[in-house]
Amino acid sequence: MADRRRRGTGTNQEAVRRHNLATLLGHVHRSGGVSRAQLTELMGLNRSTIADLVRELEDLEVVTQSTPEAGTIQRVGAGRPSIDVKPAADSVFVLAAELGVDTMDVARVGLGGQPLDRMSATTPTNRDPDALVDTLVDMLRAMLKTADDRSRLVGIGMAVPGVVTDSAGLVRFAPNLGWTDVALTSVLESRIGRRVPVHIGNDAELGALAEHTRGAARHMNNLIYMSCDVGVGGGVIVAGAPMMGASGYAGEIGHQVFNPNGQTCRCGNVGCWETEIGSHAVAEAVGCPSSEMHRLAEYLQPDSEPPARLRALGHSLGLGLGGLVNVFNPEMIILGGVLRWVFPLVREDVLEALSEWALAAPAEQAQIVLPALGGDSSIIGAAELGFTDVLHDPVEVLAASTGATATIIGA
Ligand SMILES: [Zn+2]
Numbered sequence: 001m002a003d004r005r006r007r008g009t010g011t012n013q014e015a016v017r018r019h020n021l022a023t024l025l026g027h028v029h030r031s032g033g034v035s036r037a038q039l040t041e042l043m044g045l046n047r048s049t050i051a052d053l054v055r056e057l058e059d060l061e062v063v064t065q066s067t068p069e070a071g072t073i074q075r076v077g078a079g080r081p082s083i084d085v086k087p088a089a090d091s092v093f094v095l096a097a098e099l100g101v102d103t104m105d106v107a108r109v110g111l112g113g114q115p116l117d118r119m120s121a122t123t124p125t126n127r128d129p130d131a132l133v134d135t136l137v138d139m140l141r142a143m144l145k146t147a148d149d150r151s152r153l154v155g156i157g158m159a160v161p162g163v164v165t166d167s168a169g170l171v172r173f174a175p176n177l178g179w180t181d182v183a184l185t186s187v188l189e190s191r192i193g194r195r196v197p198v199h200i201g202n203d204a205e206l207g208a209l210a211e212h213t214r215g216a217a218r219h220m221n222n223l224i225y226m227s228c229d230v231g232v233g234g235g236v237i238v239a240g241a242p243m244m245g246a247s248g249y250a251g252e253i254g255h256q257v258f259n260p261n262g263q264t265c266r267c268g269n270v271g272c273w274e275t276e277i278g279s280h281a282v283a284e285a286v287g288c289p290s291s292e293m294h295r296l297a298e299y300l301q302p303d304s305e306p307p308a309r310l311r312a313l314g315h316s317l318g319l320g321l322g323g324l325v326n327v328f329n330p331e332m333i334i335l336g337g338v339l340r341w342v343f344p345l346v347r348e349d350v351l352e353a354l355s356e357w358a359l360a361a362p363a364e365q366a367q368i369v370l371p372a373l374g375g376d377s378s379i380i381g382a383a384e385l386g387f388t389d390v391l392h393d394p395v396e397v398l399a400a401s402t403g404a405t406a407t408i409i410g411a
Helices: 002-006 012-031 036-043 047-059 129-145 184-192 203-214 273-277 279-286 290-300 308-328 339-357 360-365 374-386 388-392 394-400 404-408
Strands: 063-066 084-087 092-099 103-110 114-122 152-160 163-165 170-174 179-182 198-202 223-228 232-238 332-335 367-369
Touching (some): 012 036, 012 047, 092 374, 103 129, 103 374, 114 129, 152 184, 152 388, 170 184, 203 223, 203 232, 223 374, 232 308, 308 339, 339 367, 374 388
Parallel strands (some): 092 152, 332 367
Antiparallel strands (some): 063 084, 223 232
């Protein structure tokens, strides 16, 4: 195997082979399983090249091959059954974290995007970055203990409710955590070392990525994912690519001025959209006291008659969605966070306000839906971020990775 890896080192041929390995692994990861015949078609390479590439990834223990069961066999060419190639989810995994204002979630996610294990904890009340990272490290270590010793951790991805610069590992501004310019990646690396690539992303952008890759908006190129908890954010995908803005700060739809006579927002402005439709506004509308915020979903049961204040909130939601439809002409807007419970209750009010405010042509094209990944969109997106490096160059990342337990425990 080592000889084969070294073959052609430093040549174009080697670069092409590494690129093809990465591309093939990406197809297997995103599809969750694909036949060699389909890979031949997707990559435009001949069957023997695909077979060689798959064998090399199999040697690296990142994919498995099997003959499909009878009845599901796909015939190719002269009628030979095509081999199924699947991600080796138990062998290669990432740790994904979603850092919320009230709760923190961590999941161990296998190659192929399948959550293997997960846990939640309460966010430290002062939301101090050091205290939060201490809790996070405890959770990451607990997750590693459930992994097989031979499986390999290849990345850590974190979803943050704020404006982030991944390349600098920096949370520029997260008003609901009270953070400005927190070097989150460095703080984490000071605890666990730098053996594993760490990436951070905005929670709404990661929600959009996950729903686009393996959720409600697969096969769509123009979509918006709205994260809505204490804060409201948007992940916007335009023409198949995330719309990041000049420095990656685009999508802060919660901080659009919506009601200049409204409440002061955590960002310092008055009347931002998130003060009208965020989880605190929802709690007020349904009479959920602030001490009971963790039970908010129970106040939003599907069979309950929505109070007038919740219907008014639905109207505000619809007007804002109408504005998004006018600006972005999306095929789909996915309502995440607390809106997963709000929207079914006030659907009519939302859609009526939307059609009132949106121009007719883009409104006809926009579907308003709930996330196919339920409450997991952002954490699955964080996992996708964690897989970035191994999907870019599996040979290099896997050569550097060691057994899970050895990687972080004791760091
Ligand atoms: Zn604001």
